[in-house]
Structures are given as structure tokens and as C-alpha cells.
Amino acid sequence: MKRTLKRVIVYLLVTASLLGITTTAYADENYTAPTDTVRVGLYYNDGVTTSRTFASANLQNVDGYGYGYEMGYYDSNRNFISLGVTVTDTNAITMVVDRNLYYNSGSRSYMEGTSGSVVVGCFHYQINESFSDYQSAASCLASLGTLSSESFIKYENGKYYVCVGNYTSSSAAAAVAPNVPYSGSVNSGTSYTMTVVETGTNRILFEFDGGGKSFLAVRPISTQGTKTLTYYKNVRYYGNFSYVRKGTDTFYVVNYVNIEDYVKGVLPYEMLASWPIEALKALAVCARTYAMFYLNKHSSMGFDICNTTDCQVYGGTNSANDVTDRAVNETSGMYLTYDGKLCETFYYSSNGGASESSENVWNEALPYLRGVIDPYEEAVIDKISNYNWSVTYTGSELASKLQSKGYSCGTITKFEILEFTPTGNVKRIRFTDSNGKTFTFSKENCRLILGLRSQRYTINGYEGSANGIYVNDSDNFLSSLFENLFAVGSGGTSSLSGGDTYAITSTGDVEKIETSGTASSTGESFVINGSGWGHNVGMSQWGAYSMAKIYGKTYLDILTFYYTDAVVAFSQQL
Numbered sequence: 001m002k003r004t005l006k007r008v009i010v011y012l013l014v015t016a017s018l019l020g021i022t023t024t025a026y027a028d029e030n031y032t033a034p035t036d037t038v039r040v041g042l043y044y045n046d047g048v049t050t051s052r053t054f055a056s057a058n059l060q061n062v063d064g065y066g067y068g069y070e071m072g073y074y075d076s077n078r079n080f081i082s083l084g085v086t087v088t089d090t091n092a093i094t095m096v097v098d099r100n101l102y103y104n105s106g107s108r109s110y111m112e113g114t115s116g117s118v119v120v121g122c123f124h125y126q127i128n129e130s131f132s133d134y135q136s137a138a139s140c141l142a143s144l145g146t147l148s149s150e151s152f153i154k155y156e157n158g159k160y161y162v163c164v165g166n167y168t169s170s171s172a173a174a175a176v177a178p179n180v181p182y183s184g185s186v187n188s189g190t191s192y193t194m195t196v197v198e199t200g201t202n203r204i205l206f207e208f209d210g211g212g213k214s215f216l217a218v219r220p221i222s223t224q225g226t227k228t229l230t231y232y233k234n235v236r237y238y239g240n241f242s243y244v245r246k247g248t249d250t251f252y253v254v255n256y257v258n259i260e261d262y263v264k265g266v267l268p269y270e271m272l273a274s275w276p277i278e279a280l281k282a283l284a285v286c287a288r289t290y291a292m293f294y295l296n297k298h299s300s301m302g303f304d305i306c307n308t309t310d311c312q313v314y315g316g317t318n319s320a321n322d323v324t325d326r327a328v329n330e331t332s333g334m335y336l337t338y339d340g341k342l343c344e345t346f347y348y349s350s351n352g353g354a355s356e357s358s359e360n361v362w363n364e365a366l367p368y369l370r371g372v373i374d375p376y377e378e379a380v381i382d383k384i385s386n387y388n389w390s391v392t393y394t395g396s397e398l399a400s401k402l403q404s405k406g407y408s409c410g411t412i413t414k415f416e417i418l419e420f421t422p423t424g425n426v427k428r429i430r431f432t433d434s435n436g437k438t439f440t441f442s443k444e445n446c447r448l449i450l451g452l453r454s455q456r457y458t459i460n461g462y463e464g465s466a467n468g469i470y471v472n473d474s475d476n477f478l479s480s481l482f483e484n485l486f487a488v489g490s491g492g493t494s495s496l497s498g499g500d501t502y503a504i505t506s507t508g509d510v511e512k513i514e515t516s517g518t519a520s521s522t523g524e525s526f527v528i529n530g531s532g533w534g535h536n537v538g539m540s541q542w543g544a545y546s547m548a549k550i551y552g553k554t555y556l557d558i559l560t561f562y563y564t565d566a567v568v569a570f571s572q573q574l
């Protein structure tokens, strides 16, 4: 009842929002996002792909969407703090580490240890005097006469300095001293220094050294009053960029982007742009909520979320189109909440017939991540490749699978499903080898240990019931869905709700049926027939497709079906 009421309220608010009527967040489901800016890691060393070290990262304004750049850094509240330094005579800049680097025109990048006609030297002659503001430093630079064209301003820990030239050796930098009318010394930067050059040249535009506490940020300059779009590695991005260098040879490229623009860059990568708008809108709410939930996930690298499947795939505006942008705009500011807090909006490709409660896959039982029988996927099975899948293993093949995961076992002679969940997914399995040694796995390991596509399968035709519920020790399976059903017991009528199942015992009492049973095979080969693809927790993307396409459901219908008792809340406008 409560859920129905909330849903009505959401509909009313959505309608009001579309009409342009200003609404406040509703009383009991208030949510205010802590920020409107997310920090997305675009290129970084995550400890896995350690070869991703690199010395340079370029930017280029997209024609018609900005020209030039402003230099600064971000404070802890994600505000861009300008340093008063602008670059307005080029639309292409490259951020490099302060090393001797050679320009490679093929890859448009700067590299160490190669050769080339364009070289950026890391030795500079730095004037001793420091300045508290950019203008004073600029006046000093202008007073250098002919040397000013090869000089640049450096910002280091709150002070501005003037540096002359870039040389590949300390001695070459020292040789310029007699021509400089100020005292100074040779400087070659630190492992925190970022240098900004004009792409394709050795012209240094600016240097930044925050000592590992603050990091160079670059804001593309808007020229037409529109939002800026900027290329990095041939991908167009909204927003600004930060270069996080923490005392190593490499640095992390971070996109500071408005949450709505971020979601626009996720949607076409996590769902096909050709899918129904209501399914896309459901995913937009999920993607937005997921990002805000995981704010600071990768904070050790200076960003919130990465741009891979580890978080959510994000590709700037390259694949966005009018439909995906519309799905984001029509759900702008909407977050999925439970009890006033953000939900962890997990989603997956397909569940094969039933989703799963979070504690039956992972550990924590989240109230909005409940397994539900999914009647929707079935209508679109013909569109889903490998929806029903099958793999066959011999006992020795199963043994090598287990051995490859570090288990010491002989040929597997028995493979059993010890327990199904109330929605019929596999919860506990056991292997027995030729020596009688057993190996038991539960939850998502029922899928991962064999690398199966889902946790929803049978072994050698053992099917359980439609709900996967095995009653007593007989072969009788209950096969109906246990919604809106009641049983009469000695104490009156009891609802068969909540995914639990009850039966009348010989004494006339209604008792909960424990969902366990044993399926096993001792045959020569083990045939595993399954359906679905993914972890089965939260929203099925194909289920959302079917709900929208076949059943005409809205994104709110989809979200409330897959996230039990969750409510879409509007964040107050930031």
C-alpha cells in the first residue's frame, strides 16, 4: 500500500517537472546530491594495466565548442580555482611530465628515450624572485626582452615564478644565465610537475607544481556561450580536466564533468541507443545513482569513478544521440533511493527467469535488492543471444577447472546442487572426487568457480520447481508463483508472500518451507543447462527492454519492479 502511494507521488512530480513547474523534493523521500560534479578517471595506472604509463596527454577544442584554455586547480569542494593563466592563441595543448621528451607526430604524443626534431627539454633557468600573483610574474617575463618568447610562468605551491627556456642538459640551461638580467638557478622540476606545451611544438605555455597536494586543472574556454566540448584521444568530452601526478613517472587524466553530462556519456555504452526510451530512462536513473553512490571510489587516484566496466563504461559524447540524451534529460536529477538513501543500483544483462537477493550472490542483504520471479524476459528470448546456454564437462574436466583455481582434487565423480534460492537460482553446490573428498561452493561462486554465464542452471536435467523450491524429500515440486496466494492452517489464513513459501503440515499448521534439496549427477559427463547472463542482482537490462517494448511499462514501473520498495527521488537543483 505504501509503495503504491509513493509511486503515485512520483508520477505527479514527474508530470510537474515536465511542465516546467518547480517542485521541492517530497517530504519523506528527500535526497540532495552532495555535488553536481563527478570526477571520472579517463587514463590511469590502476595497478592491473601497469603498462599504461605515459608521459603526455593532449587536448583539442572541438570546432564551435570552445577555443583556448584557462589554467587552475580544483579545491576540495570541486571548485575550479583559476590561476589567471589563459592560453588563447592555440586550440591544441599537451600536458607532459617535466622530462626530456620528443614529439612523435604519428601518435601526436611526447615520449622519452626516442628521437625527433621537436624536443621539450626539462632544464630551465628559473629566476629566484617569486610573485604572489600572475600579473606581477607576467610583467617580469615581459621585461626579459628577446628571451621572453622562450620563457614561461610556473606556479608552485602558491607562488608564481618565471623560467627561461627548455634545455636537455643542466649545462645548456646554465649557459643562458649571462643573458638574464635577474639572478636565478637551473631547475628541472619535480616528480609532481606538469608542463603544458602547445601540441606539436616545444613551446612551453605553463608549468604547475602542487607538491602532490593540488593538481593542474584545465578549463576549456567557451567562446559561443555553449558548453565546451574537447577532444582527448579522439573522444569528445564535456567539462574540464585535471592531471593528477603524485611523485611517479606517470599521471592520471581526470574529467571533471556535470553528473547529467556524465550519464549522457554512459548510457549508449551500457545499453543500445536503439532500445525503447523507457528502458533507457530506467538505466539513466541507475547510472546516475550508481555514480553518486560510488563518489570517491577511486579517490586515491584523484577521481571518483573510472571509465571501464569496473565502474561504468563512459565514452564522452562520441556515441550519444538524441534518444540517449533525451532519456537523461527526462530523468534529470532523479536518483533511486530507499529510506532516503541512495540505492546501489546493480544491473546485468539478463537473469534467465528470476533475479536474486543480494545476500544469495554476495554477502550483504540490502532491502531493495530482493530476488523476484521475472516474467518479462521470456517475451524477448528470441532477441537475446545465448539466453539458454549449455555446457558439458567430464569428471576430469571439472577436476582441472577446480585445480586451476587452486583446489587439489581428483576426478570429479559427483556434482550436486545442495540448495536453490526461493527464486530458483543455485545457492550451494558440492563436488565429490574419486577419493571421496568434497568441495562445496556457495553464492556467486556457484557461477564463478566454473566460469558459467549465470547462477541459474540445472545439472543433468534436475529442474526443481519453477521457483526452485524442493518440498520435503519427495519428487513433488511446487510450481506456481507465490504471489497473492494464501494457505489455510489451523490458525486461519496466511499469506504466501515475500518470496517465502508455506505449506500445511499434517497437524494443520502453516509452516515455512525451507528451500533446500539435492540434485546430483554421478554420470560420466555433467550437462549444465542454464539461462541468463550476469550476477542477477538488481535490474535486468533485457527485462527492462521487454517491459518497455512489449508490455508498455514506464521507467518507474521498471525500477520499482527490479528494486523492491525503492523510490525515485529528485535531488534538489544544485
Ligand SMILES: [Zn+2]
Pocket (backbone or CB within 6 Å): 298, 305, 306, 307, 308, 310, 311, 312
Ligand atoms: Zn572503477
